């Protein structure tokens with residue numbers, strides 16, 4: 211499965227962001243990709259004060275455009291994430307379209323990004339966003355894939371749940387920052403890949419030093435052995451990785467840690 215990681219700039223103009231995403235996906239499609247993945251909040255600045263303004267309801271304009279593009283190009287599109295409005299509530303939601311343009315999955319970020327690092331990044335998604343309440347996997351002709359959004363991937367239990375449901379790759383639109391990125395980005399994607407013996411794919415917005423929230427960028431693909439297959443820098447770029455899902459079963463057979471788990475042991479009995 212050939213997958214394009216679209217690390218694109220995100221500005222305070224929804225139409226411009228959508229055009230940017232469409233044009234970059236079109237360019238990537240010339241490389242005969244099967245799937246394109248966009249970053250977290252690819253059509254909205256990553257700012258609590260902007261999420262309502264840039265939001266849309268289920269079936270909104272951005273979703274329609276992504277569905278139409280998937281159908282036109284005959285590829286899967288993981289439409290990063292966008293602020294999804296439902297009544298009084300706002301979610302950070304990722305929609306997935308298949309080669310016919312049908313929506314085949316939708317994941318609402320389940321772990322809200324509420325952090326306050328002394329001398330570093332503070333962000334409180336819960337000031338505007340509500341949390342999703344389910345883990346998400348979906349089928350492709352290549353196999354099952356898991357889907358989560360940024361902070362979600364910090365939770366090994368969620369990654370393990372997707373792996374146990376049959377996911378051979380976890381797709382993760384994300385946007386780490388200049389505090390958490392250098393410290394945790396690569397180690398997190400490699401850790402989840404090694405622990406669950408699957409591919410992990412992280413796609414982030416390009417870095418904009420003038421933004422109130424500065425994305426780390428560094429979009430990344432890691433194989434089930436924990437090897438970094440490709441990794442971007444801060445600038446806008448498209449990376450392409452080829453996933454060979456038989457590698458998951460080969461590694462699971464040769465190093466059978468998933469089978470060897472001793473679940474009854476994993477609690478302290480006092």
Ligand SMILES: NC(=O)CC(=O)C(=O)O
Pocket residue numbers: 250323359360361362384385386387390391
């Ligand atoms: N956007 C995020 O959820 C960022 C995140 O998870 C982080 O640790 O940084």
